[in-house]
Amino acid sequence: MLQLENVTVRFGGLTAVNDVTLAVGTGDLVGLVGANGAGKTTLFNAISGLVRPTTGRILFNGADVLKAPMYQRARMGIGRTFQIPQPMHELTVRQNLEVAQRFGTGSVDKRRIDEILDFTNLAAKAGRDASSGLALTELKALEVAKALSTNPKLLLLDEVLAGLETSGKRNFMNMLKDLHAKFSVGILIIEHDIETISNLCQRVAVLNFGGMIAEGTPAEVFNNPAVIKSYTGGEVDHA
Numbered sequence: 325m326l327q328l329e330n331v332t333v334r335f336g337g338l339t340a341v342n343d344v345t346l347a348v349g350t351g352d353l354v355g356l357v358g359a360n361g362a363g364k365t366t367l368f369n370a371i372s373g374l375v376r377p378t379t380g381r382i383l384f385n386g387a388d389v390l391k392a393p394m395y396q397r398a399r400m401g402i403g404r405t406f407q408i409p410q411p412m413h414e415l416t417v418r419q420n421l422e423v424a425q426r427f428g429t430g431s432v433d434k435r436r437i438d439e440i441l442d443f444t445n446l447a448a449k450a451g452r453d454a455s456s457g458l459a460l461t462e463l464k465a466l467e468v469a470k471a472l473s474t475n476p477k478l479l480l481l482d483e484v485l486a487g488l489e490t491s492g493k494r495n496f497m498n499m500l501k502d503l504h505a506k507f508s509v510g511i512l513i514i515e516h517d518i519e520t521i522s523n524l525c526q527r528v529a530v531l532n533f534g535g536m537i538a539e540g541t542p543a544e545v546f547n548n549p550a551v552i553k554s555y556t557g558g559e560v561d562h563a
């Protein structure tokens with residue numbers, strides 16, 4: 325479904341993403357990990373169309389997406405969340421979903437929105453002001469709900485579990501597993517917590533100073549000495 329081929333993103337003299345090649349298949353659940361500043365969000369920005377790679381190719385279902393603007397990539401099936409929840413101010417929860425869905429599909433499907441509100445446990449809050457009436461877990465759920473409303477085939481989830489306490493995190497993780505099955509959506513998720521990634525993902529890719537240093541099952545990756553070194557802040561040779 326998604327193929328990254330030798331993707332590099334430079335900001336002036338800084339190489340934020342360095343020659344990354346990665347594939348995410350239909351229905352895959354893949355973790356993307358790495359220390360702060362490793363290039364994870366920049367890679368998401370390159371996939372979703374917020375930044376343009378300096379070199380490399382990004383294919384989605386065989387089509388080169390690099391010339392497509394964000395809304396077109398959303399309409400092709402690439403959905404994403406943001407690390408810091410970004411509800412649209414002075415709009416209700418439901419209106420947030422409607423705007424996101426129009427952006428990502430070109431129209432509003434109220435039945436799908438009702439289904440997503442139920443699924444993400446936001447139905448009771450549908451009429452609330454999204455920027456002032458929600459707790460952190462609900463704001464995170466709204467990020468996921470907005471992305472889901474665009475009928476994605478691939479969801480890019482940027483630290484949606486960060487900041488949640490243990491039981492909230494467990495519930496949210498179960499919701500993501502259900503979502504993966506119910507909506508037949510592939511997931512690429514950025515997350516720092518090793519236990520969470522091990523529980524959730526079939527495969528993990530590790531970035532270190534922009535380069536991919538390991539890819540494999542959670543057990544393979546988290547026992548890899550280079551990965552352990554990178555987690556403690558060291559730069560290691562790229563795979």
Ligand SMILES: Nc1ncnc2c1ncn2[C@@H]1O[C@H](COP(=O)(O)OP(=O)(O)OP(=O)(O)O)[C@@H](O)[C@H]1O
Binds near residue numbers: 335358361365367
């Ligand atoms: N628009 C930008 N202009 C210049 N530098 C940028 C820009 N966006 C990101 N960077 C830099 O690129 C590098 C990678 O940042 P990025 O946010 O992708 O890392 P990350 O792995 O997502 O980190 P974190 O876990 O802290 O979110 C960092 O050095 C960051 O300062």
